[in-house]
Amino acid sequence: MSEKKTKYIFVTGGVLSSLGKGITAASIGTLLKHTGQRVGVLKLDPYINVDPGTMSPLEHGEVFVTKDGAETDLDLGHYERFLDTSLTQNNNFTTGLVYKTVIENERKGKYLGKTIQVVPHIVNEIKERIVRAGEGKDILIVELGGTTGDIEGLPFLETIRQMKHELGKSTVFNVHVTLLPYIKAAGELKTKPTQHSVQELRRIGIAPHMLVLRAEVPVSSDIKRKIAYSCDVDEDSVIVAEDAATIYQVPLNFLRQDILTPICKQLELEECQPKMDEWTDLVHKIIMPKEEVKIAFVGKYLDLKESYKSLTEALIHAGAHLDSRVNIKWVDSEKVEEDGAAKYLNDVDGILVAGGFGERGVEGKILSIQYAREEKIPFLGICLGMQLSMVEFARNVLGLKEANSVEFNENTPDPIIYLIDEFIDAAGAKQIRTTTSPMGGTLRLGEYECETKEDSNLREAYDAPMIFERHRHRYEANPKYREALESNGMDITGESHGLIEAVEVVDHPWFLGVQFHPEFTSRLQNANPSILAFVEASMKNRK
Structure with missing residues (x-):
């Protein structure tokens, strides 16, 4: 035939x-x-x-x-x-x-x-x-x-x-x-x-x-x-x-x-x-949902919200599956830097810190993460959002006041986040697949596996010991600080060949930072598990 x-x-x-x-x-x-x-x-x-x-x-x-x-x-x-x-x-x-x-x-x-x-x-x-x-x-x-x-x-x-x-x-x-x-x-x-x-x-x-x-x-x-x-x-x-x-x-x-x-x-x-x-x-639940929830979306490309298209759609998918309207409160991280986090975040049910490149607005994102952690508000950090959650924890819990990412300060005495090249050189990790961008940088692009830790928010969300999500970044969490972070209340709950893929704060109702971009795999008929779990936690917080 x-x-x-x-x-x-x-x-x-x-x-x-x-x-x-x-x-x-x-x-x-x-x-x-x-x-x-x-x-x-x-x-x-x-x-x-x-x-x-x-x-x-x-x-x-x-x-x-x-x-x-x-x-x-x-x-x-x-x-x-x-x-x-x-x-x-x-x-x-x-x-x-x-x-x-x-x-x-x-x-x-x-x-x-x-x-x-x-x-x-x-x-x-x-x-x-x-x-x-x-x-x-x-x-x-x-x-x-x-x-x-x-x-x-x-x-x-x-x-x-x-x-x-x-x-x-x-x-x-x-x-x-x-x-x-x-x-x-x-x-x-x-x-x-x-x-x-x-x-x-x-x-x-x-x-x-x-x-x-x-x-x-x-x-x-x-x-x-x-x-x-x-x-x-x-x-x-x-x-x-x-x-x-x-x-x-x-x-x-x-x-x-x-x-x-x-x-x-x-x-x-x-x-x-x-x-x-x-x-x-599902469309009926988007248009006429039974409930609603208010999420702060902390970012810096707010003049063109198309920059976050997959993520805003992923929130809609999650809302449809939970029969809830996700009301996004757009929060400019540069304004948080100027006025403090409480002014913009004191009326929300959940806080999301999105990815991005460059130093502009970074300190405002860190203040937003600190507010979410200290006020016990459900938090999801994606890519840079996860990296900055580690920087915030290192500064304010570990007492490493100059902790930073080498993306923003090459000479920081505590490089919580460093270039992936350094990890590969140190570990000799041939199993880490990378791509060289046209601009000359080394990137992790596309789908990678991630092992999830038992009894974590990540494991509970996906209900699987191994998950697969997509990446687009060139900086990684520095494993040198792993022991200090974990002994002070920040768990590493996702890993890939020694790379840190997810972090959570133990003494918190729902806190998750992920190195990958979960929004890229969210569909109307199959909402992404981590974003779905975040919206659900935010709805519980509202109640």
């Missing part, structure tokens, strides 16, 4: 960015997965960076880390959270990576001395990567970043155009997401931006099979019909993506509009009735 041929759904966008192509792609994928299809996803990024790893969170939002350690676009986080799956480096690539590969191949003589051009060489490289990502899947959903007409996106659009001819009509389905703006002064929705966007897509040689209209207000059937006629799309293939109370409601909104019927018809799919009962129940 021959292998089933992979079908492709291409999602493009027009008029402007941030319309929700990622959520649209993830929502269609979710519905198809719940029909029993094997669904894969792929994000194409037209920017010239090889990957987002060196890009500022203020510029690009969160860098999402996959299981195999790839630093990718934040849309991959949406895909994982919606589809309840783990992706790899094969699920995201950029123009920069494509050109880099083609140029390296040319230098090695792989093109036999031919003149290297966008067509066919760049397009063929893109095509090969798309096909590779679809191997073993019934359907591959491919999202193209940017906006139709962007000069850097043209090779990708040419690839999509060619694949339609090569694979046949029943194998390719094109979805175009576009803006339907509401002009308040006129009291009207305007269709011209959508019409012009579709015209540009057609000029390139791609005719969309479906339009997803991003709108802030309800769209009448007359307007949908007008757009269908002017853009030459079937009426049942004009779908409205109205603002929703939660992004997890979008698949249900699409389902109500029967979005799968035209997709299944074009792609000749037999089963088109998704089983969404569990999903619907």
Whole structure:
């Protein structure tokens, strides 16, 4: 019996960015997965960076880390959270990576001395990567970043155009997401931006099979019909993506509009009735929860909350499973540094200190951790949050007043946190897998195992002696201070080949610092255990 041929759904966008192509792609994928299809996803990024790893969170939002350690676009986080799956480096690539590969191949003589051009060489490289990502899947959903007409996106659009001819009509389905703006002064929705966007897509040689209209207000059937006629799309293939109370409601909104019927018809799919009962129940608990809890989110990238996208979504997942609304109180760690912790934290049920890079706002995070520890407020520290919880404990319990991380003070007499290179050199630990970043630093990236200590918050949360979570950092807890910490009330409750992965304060209702990033493995249908346990402890504290 021959292998089933992979079908492709291409999602493009027009008029402007941030319309929700990622959520649209993830929502269609979710519905198809719940029909029993094997669904894969792929994000194409037209920017010239090889990957987002060196890009500022203020510029690009969160860098999402996959299981195999790839630093990718934040849309991959949406895909994982919606589809309840783990992706790899094969699920995201950029123009920069494509050109880099083609140029390296040319230098090695792989093109036999031919003149290297966008067509066919760049397009063929893109095509090969798309096909590779679809191997073993019934359907591959491919999202193209940017906006139709962007000069850097043209090779990708040419690839999509060619694949339609090569694979046949029943194998390719094109979805175009576009803006339907509401002009308040006129009291009207305007269709011209959508019409012009579709015209540009057609000029390139791609005719969309479906339009997803991003709108802030309800769209009448007359307007949908007008757009269908002017853009030459079937009426049942004009779908409205109205603002929703939660992004997890979008698949249900699409389902109500029967979005799968035209997709299944074009792609000749037999089963088109998704089983969404569990999903619907969780969405209901997000929108109308029975309880609520207030969590202080102490960070420093608060001007762009997209920098913490996975973590804020993970709190939503935990709340849904506990039937509780998680109200986030955003706390700027620099303001804590100026005004003290009590001013900002005296009315919260739990305190979360997030990760980050650089010295700015660090002392404010340390004051927040001290407040959580001394006032017995449930605490979760992630990555830098764990490291600073150890620094705080060393300063205020062990009496090592100049304790610090070498990231912030290279000459500290008590380097509680030091570079991973020093651990590897001292231990000769060949089993510690690391990556060298483009900036020259050594990083732990991707999934690592962690042994959990019996009778700890960590063990109780995961209910497993060995867990697997993802990392993105280059500094480690210094084992030299382990004995002093443990003999004074800070337990090491998670380890990986001698590396400290988790710490807890013994004399505290619920205190956990983790070196890994639990938010990267949280899904709507499978909330991350440590974040779930933290929110549950915060709810108990509220009561």
